[in-house]
Amino acid sequence: MKAGKHGCCCSMASKLALLVALSFCFSLLPSFSPLLHAQKRRDPLNPLEIDQLRDTMLFPDERLKLYVKFSRDRMTKLEQMRSDPKTTERGRQTHDMLEDFLAVYDELNDNVDMYYDRRNDIRKPLKGIIEADTEFQSKLRALKSAANTNPAELSQYEFLLTDALDTVDSSTEDHRKTLTEVEEYMKHKKSK
Numbered sequence: 001m002k003a004g005k006h007g008c009c010c011s012m013a014s015k016l017a018l019l020v021a022l023s024f025c026f027s028l029l030p031s032f033s034p035l036l037h038a039q040k041r042r043d044p045l046n047p048l049e050i051d052q053l054r055d056t057m058l059f060p061d062e063r064l065k066l067y068v069k070f071s072r073d074r075m076t077k078l079e080q081m082r083s084d085p086k087t088t089e090r091g092r093q094t095h096d097m098l099e100d101f102l103a104v105y106d107e108l109n110d111n112v113d114m115y116y117d118r119r120n121d122i123r124k125p126l127k128g129i130i131e132a133d134t135e136f137q138s139k140l141r142a143l144k145s146a147a148n149t150n151p152a153e154l155s156q157y158e159f160l161l162t163d164a165l166d167t168v169d170s171s172t173e174d175h176r177k178t179l180t181e182v183e184e185y186m187k188h189k190k191s192k
Contacts, residue, residue, distance in 0.1 A: 044100035045070065060115040064125035067108035068132045074101040075139050082143070091156030094143075098160045102167060105136070109171055116178055121186055126179040133172040140165045 045053070049070055056063040078097040081087055112129065115122045144161055 044074070044103040060111075060120045060122050061125050064108065064111060064115070064122060065128060067104065067111060068125075068128055071101060071104045071108060071136065072132060074104055075136060078143075079139065082146075091153035094153075095157035095160055098157055098164055102160070102164050105164075105167065105171070109174075112175065112178060116182065119185060119189075121182065123179060123182050123186065126175055126182065130172065130175050130179065133168055133175060136168045137165070137172065140168060 043050070049066070052066055053063060056066060074097060078094065078101065081093055081097060082090065087093065108129070112122065112126070140161065144165065
């Protein structure tokens with residue numbers, strides 16, 4: 001590229017356009033801050049849990065039971081944290097623990113779908129999942145109606161709590177429907 005009359009490779013208009021574009025990009029950074037935080041979010045499963053899941057990949061009953069156990073563990077830790085009077089930053093911790101619960105519960109749902117699509121016999125674990133769904137619904141509703149929650153704290157996790165309740169409610173219906181369908185195709189499979 002040849003330098004211009006003043007020894008510059010770029011025109012003044014090009015430099016100005018670049019400066020405006022960079023300014024615009026930097027102005028957007030604060031709006032991407034939550035996304036950057038979300039990308040840094042750690043895995044809600046610890047290495048031991050990940051190993052257990054890996055070991056049960058070919059065993060739907062065991063794997064689905066593990067996901068129920070891990071979801072239940074997250075819910076129990078959430079309840080323990082919320083009932084501990086020494087807890088600091090209760091709103092933020094509630095948000096993070098709900099996020100962990102929801103991530104594990106979503107994985108449970110993905111695995112139910114995977115095993116259903118493969119036509120595995122998942123009747124037994126589905127019955128346990130449906131029982132757990134009822135338990136999770138109850139605990140999430142109790143958290144939502146907690147009388148001692150201050151509004152500032154609630155604002156830190158209210159959206160996520162609503163999302164968790166909606167997810168568990170719709171998943172409960174899906175799990176019941178899936179159980180009916182699995183029972184039906186297992187009945188047809190047996191009659192062949």
